[in-house]
Amino acid sequence: MMIKAEYIWLDGTEPAAKLRSKTKILEAGAEPPIWGFDGSSTNQAEGNSSDCVLKPVKVVPDPIRGGENILVLCEVLDTDFTPHPTNTRAATAATAEKYAGQESWFGIEQEYTFMVGSRPLGFPEGGYPAPQGGYYCGVGADEIFGREIVEKHLDNCLTAGLPISGINAEVMPGQWEFQVGPASALDVSDSLWLARWLLYRTAEEFGVSATIDPKPAKGDWNGAGCHTNFSTKAMRDDYEPIIAACEALGAKAEEHVKNYGHGIDERLTGQHETAHWSQFSYGVSDRGASIRIPWQVEKDKKGYLEDRRPNANMDPYIVTRMMVDTVCSALEKKGLV
Template sequence: MSYKAEYIWIDGTQPTARLRSKTKILADGAELPLWGFDGSSTNQAPGKSSDCVLKPVFTCPDPIRGGNDVLVLCEVLDTDMTPHPSNTRARLREVAERFADQDSWFGIEQEYTFFKDGRPLGFPVGGFPAPQGFYYCGVGADEVFGRDIVEAHLEACLEAGLAISGINAEVMPGQWEFQVGPAGPLEVSDQLWVARWLLYRIAEEFDVSATLDPKPVKGDWNGAGAHTNFSTKAMRAGYDAIITACEALGEKSQEHIAGYGAEIEHRLTGMHETAPWSEYSYGVSNRGASVRIPWQVEVEKQGYIEDRRPNANCDPYVVTRLIVGTCCEALEKAGLA
């Protein structure tokens, strides 16, 4: 007997990396080996020296094929077994290990938009639907588009054992969100990448594409983000640590903006529940701020914060690395770690 292992990796496409995958057949009981691919076809190597290495780092059941088949998320290495320049996971691992004693938790809200025939699902041919307002968490065929795909994706994530914690329809027709977490920085990032792969793969079966474009429709329509909820054990125990983390994020605001996804300025305009990309702010229950402190966190004087700036197309390995590095270093310096 044998089983199928779908090796998944993140390519070197700029400014936004893409997912790639291919299937390996293994004998029952066989361990997952290193594998390889043609990096010249994925923007990760020149043709004259094209070999890249796949190193398995996260495995889960394959909910599409079923049986003993698995999904295998991989890091990309050069042939000398060092991390490839496109391997952002390796950089996160170093920071996560440095601040592991602070026990960082993340929950990431992944927004995305379905497209079919060149337009968002639910948009009429050659025109626009009714203005946004009733689509968010809506119900009914005139407000919700693509629920069958969303439900299939949710079931797949659950069968795969991913830490998916919810779904909802978003503000624009054909726009949805799923949430992953709470989990540590490496865990939440690995699982978000696999959940993205499952989203694309399942949408294939409905002849629909899913995009993480941060501004899929220009004009008076919400963009798509990846709001990132974050806490450390100190933040979960006291409000001083919450404020320290918010202040620290402001001190490195532009470094974070640069790492939060391509074309972020198209989404963070100061409209549609965003703060301007060029300004930093934080506030309680304020969805127009860069960072929101939930109202119950202020009441209870402990909890978490929501960084509302990351784009839907962000690399979660980069986002979590920046947040852990900035906030945990500040908490350490303040004696709040």
């Protein structure tokens, strides 16, 4: 029996990569082989040397087509089988392997916004809805927009076997969030990219688009982030490594913010539950800090931290790699592993 395999990869669009996909017909049960594509059409090659290679890295059931059809997440290689310059996954794999003994876990909160044309779903044409207040985790057709898409997306992610751990409506009309994890750096990043593809593909069936733009509505509206929860085994066992992790992230704050998603200065303004992009702080139960330590963690004296700075459009391969490298190297130097 023949099946459809949807090959999915990240392109070379700047300043934020887009997802691309195409279909290959395979024999059911066959291992998805490497494949190729025209890199000159995805901002990844010149027309006179346009071939790029797709290397499968994660295969899951396809909840859109159903049956035995599959989704195949790929990383992009050059034709000599070395990582393409746009391949951010390869470096993450190397860093994760280097610090594998510290057992890093991530939980990522992906915020996004449904759009109808140029306005968020729920915004009236030529005007604005009621101010923020009742939309977050709200209920009722006057405050919630797009729930049927959200529920279908959740079902699709679960059918695909992705480690989705929850959903909720966010603070602006048409704005939602799903959570991925806990999982390792590579697993959470691979799963987040697949969940994003499923989000776009699911919304497509409803005639609505979904965006991870960090500031989809200008003015007095919350932006969209991708809060990243992180821990190592030492942090899950003791409080001192959590404080050491916060200090290590603070020492490299500027470097991290520059790699946490395009347009971060539009979102991290010091308002709307954010710290200003140019300042670093951490605190217990403080959603206005760069890093929040949950109150339960402070009480239990062990657990994890939440980096609230990453944008909704961040590349999870880059963010997880940087957090593992910064924190794990610091804990290693301090003998806290």
